[in-house]
Amino acid sequence: MPPSHAELIAENAQLRAQNADLLARLDALSVQMARANERIDELLALALRKSRKEPAPRSSSPPPVVDAPARAAFDARPLPPELPPKPERIPKKKTGGRKPVPEHLTTEEHVLHPEICPGCGGRTLLALDEEVEEKITAVKDHIRRRRVVRKVCRCASCRRRVTAPSLPAPYERSKFTCEFLAWLIVQKFVLLVPLDRIRELLASQGVLVSISVLVHLVQRCAELLAPIDGVHWRELLSGPWMATDATHLSVVVKGVPGTHRGYLEVFVRDDLVVMQYEPEKGGATLASKLAPFSGTLLADAEHRHNAVFAREAVIEAGCNAHGRRKLEAAETTQPSLAAEGGRFISAIYAAEAEAQAQGLTGEALREARRRHQAPVFESFRRWSDHVQSSLTPDDPLAVTLRYYTRHWDALTRYLELPFLPIDNSLCERTFQRVAKLRHACLFAGGTEGAHAMAMLMGMAATVRTLGLDPMAYFTWALERRGTHAAQWGLSARELTPAAYKLRRSQDEAQASVP
Secondary structure (H helix, E strand, O other): OOOOHHHHHHHHHHHHHHHHHHHHHHHHHHHHHHHHHHHHHHHHHHHHHHHOOOOOOOOOOOOOOOOHHHHHHHHOOOOOOOOOOOOOOOOOOOOOOOOOOOOOOOOOOOOOOOOOOOOOOOOOOOOOOOOOOOOOOOOOOOOOOOOOOOOEEEOOOOOOEEEOOOOOOOOOOOOOOHHHHHHHHHHHHHOOOOHHHHHHHHHOOOOOOOHHHHHHHHHHHHHHHHHHHHHHHHHHHHOOEEEEEEEEEEEOOOOOOOOEEEEEEEEEEOOEEEEEEEOOOOHHHHHHHOOOOOEEEEOOOOHHHHHHHOOOOEEEEOOHHHHHHHHHHHOOOOHHHHHHHHHHHHHHHHHHHHHHHOOOOHHHHHHHHHHHOHHHHHHHHHHHHHHHOOOOOOOHHHHHHHHHHHOHHHHOHHHOOOOOOOOOHHHHHHHHHHHHHHHHHOOEOOHHHHHHHHHHHHHHHHHHHOOOOHHHHHHHHHHHHOOOHHHHOOOHHHHOHHHHHHHHHHHHHHHHOO
16 A cells, blocks of 8 residues: 555655755764865875985085195185174063053043942942053044135225135145145155055045045155255265165056066165166266266166266275175085185174274274274285185186175275265165065056156155154145245255254254253
């Protein structure tokens, strides 16, 4: 007899329950299998690491066959001086507890009163004491709307209409204040935020500004601050020395597929930094740019500098950091011999660091360099002469030693000129921020944008080197270069970051006088 309808329904429900149970078990087994596979992968990776052989030690390339006099000269080479022991690192004392919240922050105070006693439920509470806790909080960075109401009056004597003057603005009919333009410079060239992220930041606060408007504002800032940058450039050209270097910058040029490879050139002296954009890295352009300069130029050993150094008015100074890095690279083929030569340069750098730590300048620094560094240079030169005869011409160490021989006068120029640094690290440190901005922005949107970027990057670097607040300085400078320039009556030389720092220190000194 066939099963009834009710029996079929019951059997179907039972099968469904069994299927659901099997699916749940299958899911659990799949999870266990995945975990087992992960564990197997970990064990295989561990076994693979243990089975790896230790890398063989680097072996120096076999020396060429040399005659007896060359071998005798090699054996008689001077040995590098002993390096001073590295000072022991004193571990920082761990301060107990948490660091206090900085007191200069704006205080947001909340006073909380208990409403009910948790023990008896009473609501009459007598003040006994208070517990204070301080925390660091954050508020959303916001853009304000400035509404300027200019009252119009009539003179009671001559019946003439009189309107209150407006506040300083970067240019006539500007929709943005000097503070906003200074904020834009800080975001773009100090904090290295790309313009599209600045646009998104403004849009998150309901301020819709297009990229083209932001680009226009950057160009306006560059136009207003260009005379100040020109003062910096003239000060560099009239000084006794400067350091220079260049790095590439991709630029979008109309009619050119892809991006054009341009160059950012930096010129540095002490607290002055000037950056300029050039579409090509040519020696003739650099020579014409530095034609008014008479002094010592610290630069890398590049062919484009030959036209500059061809003039007797410009003295060449070299970068010892490049030679030091070349010796370190030569350790791949001559580990012991290149390291031996590197100890000479390390001793020179150690002596220079000690002189700088003592705060020596002028004649005292020159005398210290003559006493402690010049003899090491001479020993290194003799060592190089003894070693070169035992190396093949194409050996990296031989190439490095020929580099020192060709540029010996330039590399040792700083010994007699105490205002010169030992290497070109000033420019290289400046380019660190350029590399970060280049990584964030990838390219400049045009030739004019590249020029504006270079100029404002140099201004921001000068402000940072002087230890100034970038927002405060750029606001101050834009207010005095904008619509109220005639009212302030200050020249570009009086608006430089150095002049601002001097003026601020004078104001602080006057304020401290009782």
